Amino acid sequence: MGVTIHYSGHLDDPAKLPELLLGVKRFCFKRGWACREVDERIIGQAERFMFNEVDVSGQLKDGALVDGKDVYYDTEAFDVDDHIRGLIIDVYPDCETVHLLFNRQGLLRGYDPQAPGYYTEQEYFFVKTQFAPIEVHIAICELLRFVKDNYMPGLKVTDEGWYWETGDREKLAMHLGFISDKMRELMETKLEEFKQFLSEKYGSDEPRIEMGKKIEVRDPPWKEDWGQSAGEN
Template sequence: MGITIHFEGKLKNNENFDLLIRKVIEFSQFENWEYFQFENDNKILERVRNDEDWDYEGLTKGIQVQPHENSEPLNFEFDKDLYIQEYCKTQFAEIETHLKIIELIKVIQDNFETLKIFDEGEFWETNDINLLKEHWENFYIAMNEAIEENNELQGPFKMENGRIIDLM
């Protein structure tokens, strides 16, 4: 359930990391999005490959952006090999927020050696706003049906790290 943009890939090199950071900052400033850069000496990144966990532990660096108060943070957090595997849930924000995140990814995609995008709203793949709106509506229908089936369910809940739990 939900509308989430998943992305993973590897940057070309450190110069492209610096370019990506500059582009994200420029885009964020233009959109009035809050952001901050970071570097961690040792962090665990939970990752999945072929439906199996393959977590990373070590140096990370990047930038975090908050596109909308009701979306998850948009993290560009890279490991020591400049690899990233991230996602951003957008369904509690506005459709425009989803579109702007896709626009930002298009702005930075040339900095990647490889980049895979999976957009649950299918906008990345189709550029079809009506299809995205249909997914948006279907999400809320499914959420309301789940609450009707179990009136103890509540949500959404925003966790300390900014991630959002739809219902619990």
């Protein structure tokens, strides 16, 4: 449950990457956003998530006809020698960072290290915004729109708040409000369940704090046999 912006895609011309990075830096500077550059060679082995569609059309035992597909998830490992360049952008403290990272072919790509020399490939990126003000969500959509219009016509964006698709601030606000209400209801429900558990187990809905045995503070053994004169020295 949340409000997330998903994006993926590629540069039509990888040679335009320096121009894109400069344009995004200027965009961030005007808004006071911190961004850091990434320029890293990735060598080793990586794991890639695979999405396989399987046709499940057919006839059931009761004679009913089924027409559809199932999606199965799998992984494959492969040797990698790639070069990642791009920007990681900090938009707001209560918002996830925006990653604009590209490989040699100009594809949006990331490699999350799992162990020395072993990575998980990231093809699809996302940023959660539900804990940030509505203006932050809109600003991230504006950033991605700037990238798409000027450098990446093939950029694909899906906005769970529907602002990217509609530009409708009211619809986004309603969705954010709905999510906040549901999360608050969930927290209240879980709190009541926890209180009920405490009441049934301990006879009270207040958490019990275990008190340990009182510790007697004593002088260390090497000091116990010293006399008064020793204490004065």
